[in-house]
Amino acid sequence: MTTWQAIILAIVEGLTEFLPVSSTGHMIIASSLMGINELPITKVFEVNIQFGAILSVVVLYWRRFIQGLDFYKKLLLAFIPAVVFGFALGDIIDAMLESVVITAVMLVLGGIVLLFVDKWFRNADKDWVNYKNALIIGLFQCIAMIPGVSRSAASIIGGMTQGVNRKAAAEFSFFLAVPTMLAAAGYKFVTDLLGLEISDLITFDLVKIENSFAAIQSEEITLLLIGNFVAFIVAMLAIKFFISFLTKYGFKLFGYYRIALGVLILTLLALGVDLTV
Structure with missing residues (x-):
């Protein structure tokens, strides 16, 4: 992976992570088009640059993160389903992440849903999330383990099914992204980049941990630092745009x-175009 390829992927991550268009799907497509989707560093990079996106949420909404224990209890409750399903279905999820077809199909199906979301939940007017709402939002978020669904879209729609308005549901989706993406990025960093098992951290096998860090190439660290910085800046801009746009216009444009995009990809695949080159 070159520096420019890393920057392109980071821009894609920053732009799409908090929009209801599937950041995972877009990065799978982008890495496939650049011919780097099969590289081991690509899979690690795509997950770990989420640290930058996470930081953008914390910086923009720092006041919300010092509100008190109740805020964190709701986040924890919403986060638990992702942990359970993530560990239970890990191999299946990894297999689906390899498929451009699944990504394209889910982009289309998710887009159709977004065309009608505003009409279905036009009476959603709550500007707060209670514990029951938080748990249901967390369950909806698990649907996004299928590439192309969009974690943002799934969790926002989950909130709207509970009567939470678009703005409040979107903001809770941003907050929920912090523990969810932190866990995913941290897990991939430990297992894929460092080559460690979680048990190595639990038992604190210091020798093995030190050797793993020593084996990391400086080029990989440089790419990750550049990627996280770019993703942080772009994500901050994307969040500000999304909240403003969503409040005024809703989801329909994202659906179209x-x-x-999904139809274009499926058409190219049907015509025999190799999207992995």
Whole structure:
């Protein structure tokens, strides 16, 4: 992976992570088009640059993160389903992440849903999330383990099914992204980049941990630092745009975009175009 390829992927991550268009799907497509989707560093990079996106949420909403224990209890409750399903279905999820077809199909199906979300939940007007709402949002978020679904879209729609308005549901989705993406990025960093098992950290096998860090190439660290910085800046801009746009116009435009992109990819695949080159 070159520096420019890393920057392109980081821009894609920052732009799409908090929009209801599937950041995972876009990065799978982007890495496939650049011919780097099979590289081991790519899989680690795509997950770990989420640290930058996470930081953008914390910086923009820092006041919310010092509100008190109740805020964190709701986040924990919403986060638990992702932990359970993530560990239970890890191999299946990894297999789906390899498929551009699944990504394209889910982009289309998710886009169709977004065309009608505003109409279905036009009476959603709560500007707060209670414990029951938090748990249901967390369950909806698990649907996004299928590439192309969009974690943002799934969790926001989950909130709206509970009567939470678009703005409040979107902001809770941002907050929930922090523990969810932190866990995913941290797990991939430990297992894929360091080559460690979680048990190595639990038992604190210091020799093995030190050797793993020593084996990391400086080029990999440089790419990750650049990627996280770019993702942080772009994600901050994307969040500000999304909240403003969503409040005024709703989801329909995102739905049309998803459908168009998904259909384009499926058409190219049907014509025999190799999207991995």
